[in-house]
Amino acid sequence: MPQLARRMGRAKPSAIMLVAEKAKQLKAEGRDIISFSIGVPNFLPGAHVYEAARAALDKDSGQYGSNRGADAMLDAFLKHVEGIGLTGYARANCASGIGAKHVIYNLCEALLDEGDGFAFATPYWTSYIDIGEILDADIQLLPCPPEQDYKLTPEQLDAALAKKPKVFLFNNPSNPTGMVYTKDEIAALADVVAKHPDTWIITDDIYNRMVFDGVGYHNFLHARPELRDRVIFVDSLSKTYGMPGWRVGFMAGPEAVAKAVTTLNSNHITNIPEVTTAAAVAALTGPQDVPEQKNAEFQAKRDQVMAVLAQIPGVVCPKPQGAFYVFPDISVAFGKTHGPTGAKIANDVDLCNALLDAKGVACVPGSAFGEPRALRISYTCPTAQLAPGMERIREFFSELG
């Protein structure tokens, strides 16, 4: 049989999906499972989004569309970009894709040649490393352990950029940690970025509307507008509007980069379908009460999760201020045994497996994100499940010895 391409030896299915699949299987077998595993927002968009999609179906042209994205959709995105203080962009600075994941993949393909330096912080969103490996980039990980609140320091960034990576990918608010950089922290990092002109900066800021405690959302471009010739802002409808399955993501940045992504679209997908485009326009331009209400709800759930974690001796958790994830350091459990089942916990994967088997709670091992001392709790489950799920986690830890 002929061989697959060499790059497929480096491509891996998403580790997050593997946990979600196991939880789904146990549920199908009749187990009472509470899933904190997958990062889906668990709410649906407003009625106006469905109405727009139905209306688009009724007058469907059946034709191919724009490789960059329909003008109406780009204009709606531009209005949002302007609303968060990133001004001066036109359609030529933008491109869309089948979700931010696809946009990020396209950006990496457009900017990285084989062997080019590709720097990003750990913990990282799992796809960063997989995309880097598929493209055979030289991945440069910048460790940000819980002791530094999972955040990159200016000194670390300075040392990393001194090696002239072709791309530095920055994620704020973060998946998996939920950490959000303050205005001052962003300004300090932007000063460092300004010193190193050889690196493209991708800011994956798809959770920019999910920020708590009044911290606000800040981008390098707010602090240093002159960086706009090499900063690329990435956004998505998935989490903000409860539309992960609709698959719409965007970028705004230098014209040449937007054009490159558009060219890749012309060879990969041609266009985002008309019905999806209409739904995207409606989400971006319609009432914004759903995202606002969900943000308040997520903040309250974050507090609930943190309150239970604080009751577990030895578990340490920097306080997340955005997205819908909590990423506790659970390494206190390593080397222990779960009394009732006899499960030995040598690492994060053992812990997640034992927790799922013993208590029916699914979390994602931190090693999926490059931090094996932690696990990720995604707290978008129905509110009624949150307290019992967290209580099961607390109980599980109390049974370790």
Ligand SMILES: Cc1ncc(COP(=O)(O)O)c(C=O)c1O
């Ligand atoms: C940090 C981050 N970037 C990008 C994505 C991809 O989002 P999309 O659904 O738009 O592809 C995700 C999804 O979980 C994410 O957490």
